[in-house]
Amino acid sequence: MVDFGLGEPDFPTPDFVARAGIAAIEKGLTKYTDTAGAPRLREAIAAKYRREQGAACTGENVLVTAGAKQAVFNACQALFDPGDAVALFSPYWVSFPEMVRLAGARPVFVETRLEERWRPAAEQLERLEEPRLRGVIVNSPNNPTGAVLGRRELERILDWCAARDAALIFDETYDRFLYEGGEHVSAAAFWEKHGARVVVTGAASKTYAMTGWRLGWALAPKELVLAMSSYQSHSTSNASSISQEAGVRAFSDLERSDASVAAMLAEYSLRRQAMLSALSKIDGVEVSPPEGAFYAFPRMSGIFQRKGVAGSEELCRRLLAEAHVAAVPGQAFGEDSCVRLSFATSLDRIREGMKRLAAWAS
DSSP, X not given: OEEOOOOSOOSOOOHHHHHHHHHHHHTTOOSOOOTTOOHHHHHHHHHHHHHHHOOOOOGGGEEEESSHHHHHHHHHHHHOOTTOEEXXXXXXXXXXXXXXXXXXXXXXXXXXXXXXXXXXXXXXHHTOOOTTEEEEEEESSOTTTOOOOOHHXXXXXXXXXXXXXXXXXXXXXXXXXXXXXXXXXXXXGGHHHHGGGEEEEEEHHHHTTOGGGOOEEEEOOHHHHHHHHHHHHTTTOSOOHHHHHHHHHHHHOHHHHHHHHHHHHXXXXXXXXXHHHHHTTSTTOBOOOXXXXXXXXXXXXXXXXXXXXXXXXXXXXXXXXXXXXXXXXGGGGTOTTBEXXXXXXXXXXXXXXXXXXXXHHO
C-alpha cells in the first residue's frame, strides 16, 4: 500500500532535540511542571514571537499544551458559551467543528474556492448574519488545502473581528513550511492592535517532526491564558516534562533548528512538485498548488461519474481496495468533491502512488 493519508512527517526528530529529551530523563526531570508549562519554555516561545513577529509578549502570554489540538480546544472552552456561533473557513481541519460543538457553540461554515486557491477572505465573513458570532478560527498554512493567508487579508479579518467583538483563533501549526518564496504572517504580528482578541496556536509536531512528543502552545492575553490554564489543570494538567525540555532546546538552538527545518522543507518541495506534476496529467483532476503545509487537495469530481462513485468517501474506499493507495476523503474537511493527499512520504512512494492512481482513474 502507498499511504498518502498520514499528516505526519516521515523524518526523525532532530538528533539535538531528541538528545535533550534523553538528558531530561537521565537528570530526573520527570515530575510535574507548572500546569501552564515550564517557565523556561514559556519564555522561549514568547521570544520566538517577539523575534519573528515583533509581538510585545512575555512568558505569561503562553500556555504549553499537549499539541496544538489541545491549545485550540482549551481556547474554545474558555471563549465560547452555549448558543454562540463560531465561523470556520471551509475546507477546515477536521477537529475544529467538533471542538466548537464540545464547547456548546455552533460552527458556521464559510466557503472558500479552489479557483481562488482556497484562500480565506474578510469579504466572505461580511456576508454572515449571525448576531451571536463570538469567534473565527483560521488555519494558515491550511490543512488540508495548503492555502496561506496574506498580511492584508489577515488584517482585514482582524478588523472585522474587532468590529463584531469576536475572538480570532489563529492556528499556525505549519508556519515553517511554505513554498516558492511564500511568507508566513502570524496574527501575532498584529499584537499591538489586536492582541486582546487573538489566540495564536502552534506546535513542535510538524516543525521538528515531534508528533509523538505531544508539544504545543497558545499565545493569548494573560487573563485568557489563566482561564485556559485553569481548565487544563482539571483535564490533563501539564504537558510532558520530557517533551518540554526537548522543546526548550529546539527553541534556543536556533542555528541547528533552522538547519533541520530547511532540510525538511527542501525535501517537501521536491515531493510537492512530483505530486503536482503527476496530478496535472490525470484526466478529471483539478488541483491548486498548495502554498504551504504538506498536502495536495485535488478536486476529483471529474472521476466520480467515470468510476461510478458517489463521493469522496466511496472514492477513497475504492482507491484503497483496488489500487492499494490510501487517501483521506474531502468530506471530512467539508469538501466532498476533493481528497487529501499527503506528500510527507518518500519520492519513490509518491511516484509509485501517483502511477497507481493514474492507472486506476483512467
